[in-house]
Amino acid sequence: MTRDQNRYYVTTPIYYVNDVPHIGHAYTTLACDVLARFMRLDGRRVHFLTGTDEHGQKVEKSAHKAGMEPQKFTDEVSENFRALARQMNYSNDDFIRTTEARHKKAVQAIWKALTESGDIYLGSYAGWYAVRDEAFYNEDELSRDEEGRMIAPSGAEAEWLEEPSYFFRLSRWQEPLLKFYEENPDFIGPEGRRNEVISFVRGGLRDLSVSRTTFNWGIPVPDDPDHVVYVWLDALTNYITAVGYPNTDSENFSTFWPADVHMVGKDILRFHAVYWPAFLMAANLPLPRRVYAHGWLMNRGEKMSKSLGNVLRPQDLVENYGLDQVRYYLLREVPFGSDGYISHESMVARINGDLANDLGNLAQRVLSMIYKNCDATVPAPAEYHSADRILLDKAAGVLESVRREFAQQTFHRGLEAIWQIVGDANRYVDEQAPWILRKSDRERMGTVLYVLADTVRRLALIIQPVMPHAMERLLDQLNVSGEQRSFAYIEASLQPGEVLPKPEGIFPRYIEPEESQETS
Incomplete structure (x- = not known):
């Protein structure tokens, strides 16, 4: 096994800290944990990263709503995600927070690299922005609800926004991206998602607003502190922060970058399969080997949401059914790239x-x-x-x-x-x-x-x-x-003559609570 084959770098998306962890977070991280454990047992040197995304207007609003300063708010909510990792027995090697000094250094370094390449310029933004998604939308992507509000494909309300902004020349990278997808057919999985991304890029890419001035909870733009770095440029950079960027000569960076797989939910595939590789191309950095977008877990056929009151907490599932039973079920019941029902x-x-x-x-x-x-x-x-x-x-x-x-x-x-x-x-x-x-x-x-x-x-x-x-x-x-x-x-053998302990059952049958009460 070569040095390159002997290493494995797997990442979860870093989770937004405006809410408590739910089964969707547990699902994504579980898949990464299983990959990390498998690769370690298979003799690979593994780096498994998860963490929290803590900047942006949505976090600032959530903090103010809670009557807290953003840093204190993110400290508390980020700890909930660390607790989830412990509860679900995840084996992550690192937990990154975008409020850390190492990350601020990395984001400002990649900003400077994009500026030096001629891919960032100052202009002004006027268009539709969804705070909940921290995403910009073209008008043809939006629809109106019964009250006349503009609604993004995710269901988030979009607001008209006008402000000075730095832009990333995303349009410059349309053809290089399409060429890359063609030369690397396994870069996006599953196949259906790959086709969606290619169709989106072929439809034309517009330059991307990458700074904000209407709030200040973010990483300041180098040499222009009136602007903060757009949360997605900030967040995506975590994957290279965690392996030592901007020190590209470091042992960690040279060993683990590029990542073997970024695991993401299908709702954020565009950021990872279009924006992120474009940023990396512009910064003259290697691209990850694969981005995989899994589907939704639905509760009895309905997409889980707080408004429907059907969100499942992983802690509740574990308490009711057992930790390893839940881990097995989540990966066995539903094909990982597809939407599926759990019950x-x-x-x-x-x-x-x-x-x-x-x-x-x-x-x-x-x-x-x-x-x-x-x-x-x-x-x-x-x-x-x-x-x-x-x-x-x-x-x-x-x-x-x-x-x-x-x-x-x-x-x-x-x-x-x-x-x-x-x-x-x-x-x-x-x-x-x-x-x-x-x-x-x-x-x-x-x-x-x-x-x-x-x-x-x-x-x-x-x-x-x-x-x-x-x-x-x-x-x-x-x-x-x-x-x-x-x-x-795997092909070794048990040693005859080995004395074994008295056997104990590993997997007890699940008995419905009412059955248990009737038999007690």
Whole structure:
């Protein structure tokens, strides 16, 4: 593996601090966490970044509404996102805030680079601006509501804005962007989103307002402190701030930039797939390798919103169903690039079906039979039959399928491939019937149980990124040492004679509260 292949840099969008974290934030960061954990187990040197976006008019308004100074307001709300990372067991290597000194330095440096390249000029802006989106819109993108207000595609109200402004020559980069998309077909995923971006850019790019004068909660423009840097130029720069920009000769920057994947919600794809690469081209910096826009999670078919009162808090889901169960469900239930529905019923079906019945029951049956029939000791296998080798090879070989699917952010397909092996292992138990072999052929029973235990070990290794706590417990029950839990050991084998602890269930069935009360 080359130096370039040995590193991996994955980022979440940095989350806007005008509200409390919700399931959408948890969903995006979970996908990045799974990628980061997977790549570490696969021998890669990983940098996993998340953080908070703390400047802009919307934050300033939210702070004033709360009766607080913006800095104190952002200090408090940013901490909510740190708490979410702890609650969801995310493994981020860095947490960046746009109010940090390192970030101010980076933003002012990229501003100067864009100025020196001739891509920033002073003018005046007159047009439609949505404070909630911190975005400018062309009139043909807007519609009027019943009260005559101009409404952006996101549903945010847009206001007419006139003020002096610096502009970025986005129009200059239309053809270079289209050429880049053509030469790098995997830069935007999934495919449907890529087509949307290309269509937007082909429709013509207008120069972009990149400063504001009507408020001051932002990073001052170098040499013109009456202006603050537009929040999206500010925010997007976080991805290079975190690896040492403007020191492009630093070890961190040379190791990790360009990023391997920026994970974003589909509502902010334009900023990441059009504006950000244009800024980087103009600053003569390498572009990220991939931008992936996932879909919305909908609550029983409705898009979640505070006004509908159907927003799901990740903490509530974890409290009700369990942390690793929620992690698995969010990536297994809905194809990651698509909009999809989540519900209590489908959550329970996954917990009781995939986890308790399929994987949990497999592990419990195998370990219990070893504990009872092999003196709680890993049995020594005798000669393998073809069915034994097929199952072991499948359990090791599925790693390559998962590696391929996760690299394309198709997490549900990777998990489907794993659960096919879980199903194969359960069928192997029934076909080999070790409880019958116990009376007729104990040597063969030992081989079957060894094959099953080693299959469970291999599955547990691969599932670690998605359900780290549960798989840690399962690998503990197999007495797999910590240094042997990376993917490098996928084709290793359990040590016969290893004494195992008394097995304990990993995934309890979900029982409805009223059922629990009736049986208590």
